[in-house]
Amino acid sequence: MVDTHPPGRLADRPTPVPEARKLSKATLPLLCLIPFMLALDLTAMNNAVPTIQRDLHFGDADMAWVIDAYLVTYGGFLLFGGRLSDVIGRRRILMSGIVVFTVASLAGGFVTGAAAFVAARLGQGLGAAVMLPAGLSLVATLFTDPATRVKGMAAFSAMGAVGAVLGQVIGGLLIEYASWHWLMWMNVPVGVLMLVSAPIVLPAVPGTARRLNVGSALIGTTGVSAVVFGVIKAGSLGWSNPTTVAALCVGGALVVGLVVIEARSSDAILPIHLLRNRIRAGAFITGALLCAIVCSFTFAGTNWAQRIHGNSPLQTGSEFVPMAIATIVGAAVAKAAFIRIGARPVLCVGGASWIAACALFTQVEPDTRYAPLVLIAYILGGLAQGSVLVAVNLLIVATVAPEEAGTATGVGATAQQVGGAIGLAVLASTMARGGIHSGADAPHALMHGIHVGLTIMAGLGVLMVAIAFATAPARARING
Missing domain, CATH: 4.10.860 (DNA Excision Repair, Uvrb; Chain A)
Structure with a gap:
């Protein structure tokens, strides 16, 4: 396991989970499909909101439910989904979540009214809330070799971040050359593939048989x-x-x-001792701060590209591709660095990169070109996103007992979801009020709001570094 506790301090002692059989080479790729598909769906749907509003006759006041319906059930049920996976069994709960998400996606592509579409999005959120903690806890418990576990957690974390960025590209392609219906239907073949593959490549890990x-x-x-x-x-x-x-x-x-x-x-359902561990509690808070910054930063970039420069969804998504590549690189670097030098340096450097990325974007104006300023900010943000997310997820599961891995990852995912929602709300608020005190025209007023919002996010980056320095271990030793 990963020894993340200072000398002389007793850790929560994980007990090893015996593997039912040798893991298939397809186990990790299958599990990595979960965060990739969920993040891809969410960001791709963001691009389709105006089209869906027009086709399904959403009122202006109800348009936000295209996204909000998913977020409310997703964020609300993550903790419950994590506990279910611990009590009932992770493979069983994962497959149940896949069924709910896939059926809701299939039905959502056929709906003709706003209410039915919102119901489908509620179903997708519920399925996602079950799938994510079950998948993450499977990575944490199936890969018992420490180095392999670090590799698995890095891949799982990176694929979620990459899916979030590439969702803008795929969403733009489908909206431009097909229709919004395919944003729902694209999940169906992936869901079917996972349902067919899960019994073959995932061992059946029994639940704890505790009462829920x-x-x-x-x-x-x-x-x-x-x-x-x-x-x-x-x-x-x-x-x-x-x-x-x-x-x-x-x-x-x-x-x-x-x-x-x-x-x-x-x-x-929420064992309090999970919150009493200083390192794990710090990881929960750091994850929330990370997602607040990520969501606001990408939202700022999308608005700068589309509302000020008039870029299409496809053009906007293409500009985020370097960020996706940087995320993969950041996750790979974090994987090696976590083993060699520990979590604290990874988190502190990642937090500093976010501060630099937000600071650079506060220098962007309506007439600023994409390269080099915005491009550099995206690359720095991608490197930071990949590295911090890997370190956070590793710290959350590093010392938790296997029978509580689902609950711990559910708490972590809930914190990250709430943090992301707060980050978006803060930026939306500063953008909406951008012109009140700036006395500027619309583009400059919008950029003023973005600058204020990202200045706040840079402050959260400073807080992230401080919390990481205070709670994360200086070294993380990998024990065989």
Whole structure:
């Protein structure tokens, strides 16, 4: 395992999971399809919102539900999905999530009305919330050799980041040369492939046979869903809007109530000891900060390209390709560096790269060309995204017991999802208010809002470095 604890401090002791049989060479590629497909779907759908609004007759006030419906169920059910995978069995839960996601994608491509489409997106979010923690915990528990586990976690993390970037390219291609229906249908063959392959290449890891606390699951799911909904609404309605405030207050109260209940529960859906580990808690917070920066940064780049330069979705997506390549490179470097020099240097350098990327983009103006300024910012952002995400995910699972790997990854994914929603809401708010104090024309007002938002994100990058320095181990020794 990865020894991430300072000398003299007892770690949570993972117990080895015996492999039922030698793993197939297709095991890791199959598991890496999960984050790639989910991220690809989400970002590709962002490009199709105007087309879907027109075809399915969404009102202006309801248009956001094309994305929000997915995010609310996805963010709300991640913790529940992670716990389910621990209790019932990871392969079984993964396959159940694939079925839900694939069926919802197939149905969503055939709908003719707004309400039915929102229902399909809710189903996709539910399936994704089950698939992601189950897949990540399978990587953490199936690959028992330390070096192989690091390689697997690096590949899993990188493919999610690459899918998020390439989704813009594929989304642009399908919208321009086919139709938005194919954004839903493209998931179907991938889902079928995974369903057919999973029983063949994935060992059946049994669950813990513990009782699932349904009451806590309902409280946690409702609370996190309300928080995600409130943050999403803050981006469009403002942080002081009654709907935003009510959702955040209700969600926050439920989450606090869940923590109080779980502290006394023997069948906790959120075991409190997962949060008491300093290194793991730091990784949860760092992951949330990372996703806040990533989501706001890519959103800023998309708006600069499309709203100011008038680029098509395909052109915009193509400009993000260097960021995808840099993400792969960053993940590969982080994999080697994590083993040799530890998590703290990886996280600190990655955080510094994000600070530089955001600072560079604050120098971008409406008449700025793509190269070299924006291109360099994208490359720095990609390197940082790949390296930090790999280190964060490794720290989350490094010391957790195998029977709680799904729960731990569910907590981490929930933190990252909420962080991403907050980052988007902050940037949307600063963009909407960009012209209030700038006294500028529309393009310059928009850029003023982007500059303010990314300055805040650079501040979060500073906070990320500080938390990594305070909580991440200086060295990570790989034990055989």
